Amino acid sequence: MAIQAEELTKSFGSTSAVRELSFTVRPGVVTGFLGPNGAGKSTTMRLLLGLDRPTAGRALIDGEPFAEHPAPMRVAGGLLDSDFFHPWRSPRTHLRALAHTHSIPVGRVDEVLELVGLSDAGRRRAGGFSLGMRQRFGLATALLGDPGTLVLDEPFNGLDPEGIRWLRDxxxxxxxxxxxxxxxSHLMAEIAEIAERVIVIGRGALIADASMNEFTNDGRVFRVTASDSAGLARALGQLGGECTPLGNRTLDVSGVERNDIDLVAREQGIDVYEVLTQGHSLEETFMRLTQDAVEYRGATRKG
Structure with a gap:
């Protein structure tokens, strides 16, 4: 059940929140959806789940707009707002009503409450829940129809360390x-922990759509220790590599692939003792790519 955004655009008056955004989210991997505040992430997720109408383009889940599926809760579940419920209702009452209106067996209610750890709180008034409990309640609602697709906005908010680990799993x-x-999520460490792909937007437009390895290794540097680092640097330079000598037979190499280093070293009769990938963290790469797309930037404190 892939998610597809096709030239997705959403304008509010003269302001474009999402601009000609196209991407595909495929099954079988967790995909992180990243962007600075005001980038259009929440608007995009609302468009995917049919909560807003696009100004132009299409948002599809399993080949159809979400609202056009005859049983939408069985197709996709979403958590976009932790205050989605009536505060005087219990999770059990809320979920039973949804199950009834979507022809979901009522036994599924107890299943999802147990899954998210709210079995003992299922009959309590939800208005008294902490943020972490509201997040668990929202996840139970998203999972009620046993959907093939999940769209989650900041699901780690309010969870304690045990809850974060549980949600990762x-x-x-x-x-x-x-x-x-x-x-x-704005919690880069959590996205780095679970996501195999990342989609990054800024000012409503696509900045990156790549595997996590491709994203964090963009512009990567190899730290190479070899018997003749100067000779290796000259040979790699002919392939377009950029080499920075560090002394002690060590140099930093960029602009070539890992296999190129081994191949050139063999051709030149140079022994390579160690190659370390100096990859970038997800946060470092994100900050570098979105530095021109930050809409709200605080001033640096002086003194």
Missing amino acids: LLTGLADEDRTVLVS
């Missing part, structure tokens, strides 16, 4: 079941 487990999982 849940999302990766759902992806392992060949479900489509799209997760937006």
